[in-house]
Amino acid sequence: MLKLNCKEASRLLSQAMDQKLTTTQRAALRVHLSACEACTRFGAQLHNLRAAMRKYRD
Amino acid sequence: MSDLASQFNAQRGYLLRVAQLQLRDRDQAEDVVQETLLAALAAEAKFEAKSSVKTWLTGILKHKIVDAIRKKAREPSVSMLQQEAEIDDLDVFFNEHDNDHWETKPAEWRNPERDLEQRQFMQMMDFCLDKLPPNTARVFMLREVMELESDEICQELKITATNLWVILYRARMLLRKCLEQNWFGETPAHG
Numbered sequence: 001m002l003k004l005n006c007k008e009a010s011r012l013l014s015q016a017m018d019q020k021l022t023t024t025q026r027a028a029l030r031v032h033l034s035a036c037e038a039c040t041r042f043g044a045q046l047h048n049l050r051a052a053m054r055k056y057r058d
Numbered sequence: 059m060s061d062l063a064s065q066f067n068a069q070r071g072y073l074l075r076v077a078q079l080q081l082r083d084r085d086q087a088e089d090v091v092q093e094t095l096l097a098a099l100a101a102e103a104k105f106e107a108k109s110s111v112k113t114w115l116t117g118i119l120k121h122k123i124v125d126a127i128r129k130k131a132r133e134p135s136v137s138m139l140q141q142e143a144e145i146d147d148l149d150v151f152f153n154e155h156d157n158d159h160w161e162t163k164p165a166e167w168r169n170p171e172r173d174l175e176q177r178q179f180m181q182m183m184d185f186c187l188d189k190l191p192p193n194t195a196r197v198f199m200l201r202e203v204m205e206l207e208s209d210e211i212c213q214e215l216k217i218t219a220t221n222l223w224v225i226l227y228r229a230r231m232l233l234r235k236c237l238e239q240n241w242f243g244e245t246p247a248h249g
Contacts, residue, residue, distance in 0.1 A: 011227055014226060017226070045164060049230060
C-alpha cells in the first residue's frame, strides 16, 4: 500500500469523498499526489463533480 | 386552498425534478411527489415558518424517495446492483503495461465554477448521467444529490461498503470522462 499507482490512487481519491481514509492511506496518497499531476487533476475533478451535482439539484 | 397549501404546490415542479432525477421513472416520481405533498399537508401544523418551505418539503421528499428505492431494492434490481458492482469496465482508463498510469491524463478543467451557472452545462450533465448504468446512477444520486452517508446507503440497499465504493468510483470515472469529452475538451497529452 505504501507505493500507489494511478489506478489505486484514483480509487482512494474517490473513496475519500465518502469516508475518512486511514492515516496510512492518506500518507500514501499524499506521496503519490506530490509527484502526479494527473491524479491531482482527477482529485480536483471529483470536487467539481460534487459541486456540479449540488448545483444540479438546486 | 390554504396559503401554506398553495406555497407547497408552488414547489411541485422542483420536487418533481429532484424525484425524477433520483428515481429515473416519471410515474414513480409523480407518485412520490404526490405523497410528499399530502404528507406535508397532513403535518402542516408541524411546519415552522423559520425553515423554508422548500427545505422542509425536500426533507420529506428524501424519506419518500428512500422508501421508494427500498421497495425497488426488494425487486430483481438488487442483483442488478450487485452485477453493476462487479463489472470491470474501468481498466481501459489505465495502461496495465505502464504500471497502471492513466491512459489519457485527466485535463485541467478551466473555470468549472462559471460553467456550473450555464444551462447547457446542466443539460450535458443530464446527458452524461443518462449514460451511466441505471443503478449506478441511482446510487450516485443518493450520495451526491440526497447526500446520504455511505453507511445509510449500504443499509438501505443491503450492499457492502466495498461494493458501494466500487459503484461510486465507476459513476465518477464515467461522468468525468463524459464531461471531459463533451464539455471541457480533452488533452491529448499522455499521462
